[in-house]
Amino acid sequence: MGWTESYRGGSAAAENAAFQRLAEDINRAQEKARRAADSATIERAFHAKPLLATDDAELRFHSDLPRDLTSGFAQPGAQYRARVRFSNAASRRRPDSEKDMRGIAVRVYVSDIEQHDFLGTNYPVSHARDARQxxxxxxxxxxxxxSRVLGIAELFFSEGPAETVRMLRNVSKARRRSDSAALETYWSRDAMRWGPSLAVRFLLRPIAAAPPSQRxxxxxxGLSKELAARLAAAPVRFELAIQRYVDERATPIEDTSIAWEPSAARIEPVATLTIAQQDITTAAAREKSRIINASAFNPWNTTDEFRPLGNLNRARKSVYAASAALRGSNG
Ligand code: HEM
Incomplete structure (x- = not known):
C-alpha cells in the first residue's frame, strides 16, 4: 500500500468545517457570476458551458487488464454504458474561441446502485496545492x-509572492485555445484508490484521433460544432490510463501542485471510452443534452475501492454538492 492521507487542521472534523466554508464561498461565487451574466439561471460554479453532453457512450476495460488492476467493476473485457459531458472550465458561458481549460466528465453505469464518475481537465497539474488555495x-x-487586480494583490498577502506567481504561471499555461475537445488529453490531477491497496491518478487521451474535420x-x-461534425462522421475514442503511486516525494497524495511524471509513474492503459457516432443536432439529442446538463457529476459518486484521495478531493465532496444544489440539479 504505502500511501496515506493526512487531514488539515489535525482531524477530519476540523477539515470538514473548513470545507463547509469553501462550499459557502462557492455558492456566493455562483450568485455573483449569475449577476455578472445578467441571467436568471444559476450555473455550475466551474465548467458552466457544455460542449457536448451525451449518454451514447461506453467504457470497455482491456481484456489483458493486469491482475493487480482487476478489482470491482474493473474486470478484463467488462463493458459499461457511459454518460459524457465536455465543457469549458470557466464559471461563465464564454465563446469557445477564448483561452480556457476544457473538461471531461464521464459517468460509468455498472448497475442501478453503482456508478463511477471520472472528471478530468486538459492540463496535467493543478495550480493549487490544496482545496483552500x-x-x-x-x-x-x-x-x-x-476586481482581478485587487484579488491578485490579496493573494500576494495571503499566499505569498512565490506561491501567487507559481499559480498564475500554471494557469496561464493551462488556459489556451483548443482546435477540438476530442484532441485534448484530460488528467484527474489528483489521486484515487484503485482496488484494495493501490492509489492512482488517471488520464484520458485521444486514440488515433483525426485532425479537426472542420475549423x-x-x-x-466552435468547439460544440466541431464535435458535432466529428461525431456525425465517426465515433470518438479515448484511452483511459492510470499512473500508480510510487512514493510521497514523486507522487504525493495531498499536494496536487506536483505532477506525477510518467518517468516516475508509468502510464498504463486500462480501458477504452467510445463515444458513438451520432447526430447531436436533433431535437431528441438536444433534449438529452439539457437533461445531462441539469444532472451533477461528482468524483465521490463511486465505490469505496475507487474513492478519491487527498485534501483537494475531500473538499470536492461537499463543494460539488453545494454547487449542484444551488443550481437546482436533479442529481
Ligand atoms: C484538480 C482537480 C479537478 C478536476 C480535474 C476538476 C474537473 C471538473 C470538471 C470536469 C467539472 C465539470 C463536471 C460536469 O461536466 O458536470 C467540474 C465541476 C466543478 N468543479 Fe472541479 N475539478 C477539480 C477540482 C476542483 C476543486 C478543488 C473544486 C473546489 C473545491 C472544484 C469545484 C467544482 C465545482 C463546484 C464544479 C461544478 C459542480 C456542479 O455544479 O455540478 N473542482 N470540475
Missing part, C-alpha cells in the same frame, strides 16, 4: 479586470 485563487481571479475558429460555439 483552489477556492481562494478562483475567487481572486473571477470578475472584471479591476470554427471565430465561432462562439
Amino acid at each position: 483552489f477556492v481562494r485563487f478562483a475567487l481572486a481571479t473571477a470578475g472584471g479586470t479591476f 470554427f475558429d471565430s465561432d462562439p460555439d
Whole structure:
C-alpha cells in the first residue's frame, strides 16, 4: 500500500468545517457570476458551458487488464454504458474561441446502485496545492479586470509572492485555445484508490484521433460544432490510463501542485471510452443534452475501492454538492 492521507487542521472534523466554508464561498461565487451574466439561471460554479453532453457512450476495460488492476467493476473485457459531458472550465458561458481549460466528465453505469464518475481537465497539474488555495485563487481571479487586480494583490498577502506567481504561471499555461475537445488529453490531477491497496491518478487521451474535420475558429460555439461534425462522421475514442503511486516525494497524495511524471509513474492503459457516432443536432439529442446538463457529476459518486484521495478531493465532496444544489440539479 504505502500511501496515506493526512487531514488539515489535525482531524477530519476540523477539515470538514473548513470545507463547509469553501462550499459557502462557492455558492456566493455562483450568485455573483449569475449577476455578472445578467441571467436568471444559476450555473455550475466551474465548467458552466457544455460542449457536448451525451449518454451514447461506453467504457470497455482491456481484456489483458493486469491482475493487480482487476478489482470491482474493473474486470478484463467488462463493458459499461457511459454518460459524457465536455465543457469549458470557466464559471461563465464564454465563446469557445477564448483561452480556457476544457473538461471531461464521464459517468460509468455498472448497475442501478453503482456508478463511477471520472472528471478530468486538459492540463496535467493543478495550480493549487490544496482545496483552500483552489477556492481562494478562483475567487481572486473571477470578475472584471479591476476586481482581478485587487484579488491578485490579496493573494500576494495571503499566499505569498512565490506561491501567487507559481499559480498564475500554471494557469496561464493551462488556459489556451483548443482546435477540438476530442484532441485534448484530460488528467484527474489528483489521486484515487484503485482496488484494495493501490492509489492512482488517471488520464484520458485521444486514440488515433483525426485532425479537426472542420475549423470554427471565430465561432462562439466552435468547439460544440466541431464535435458535432466529428461525431456525425465517426465515433470518438479515448484511452483511459492510470499512473500508480510510487512514493510521497514523486507522487504525493495531498499536494496536487506536483505532477506525477510518467518517468516516475508509468502510464498504463486500462480501458477504452467510445463515444458513438451520432447526430447531436436533433431535437431528441438536444433534449438529452439539457437533461445531462441539469444532472451533477461528482468524483465521490463511486465505490469505496475507487474513492478519491487527498485534501483537494475531500473538499470536492461537499463543494460539488453545494454547487449542484444551488443550481437546482436533479442529481
Ligand atoms: C484538480 C482537480 C479537478 C478536476 C480535474 C476538476 C474537473 C471538473 C470538471 C470536469 C467539472 C465539470 C463536471 C460536469 O461536466 O458536470 C467540474 C465541476 C466543478 N468543479 Fe472541479 N475539478 C477539480 C477540482 C476542483 C476543486 C478543488 C473544486 C473546489 C473545491 C472544484 C469545484 C467544482 C465545482 C463546484 C464544479 C461544478 C459542480 C456542479 O455544479 O455540478 N473542482 N470540475
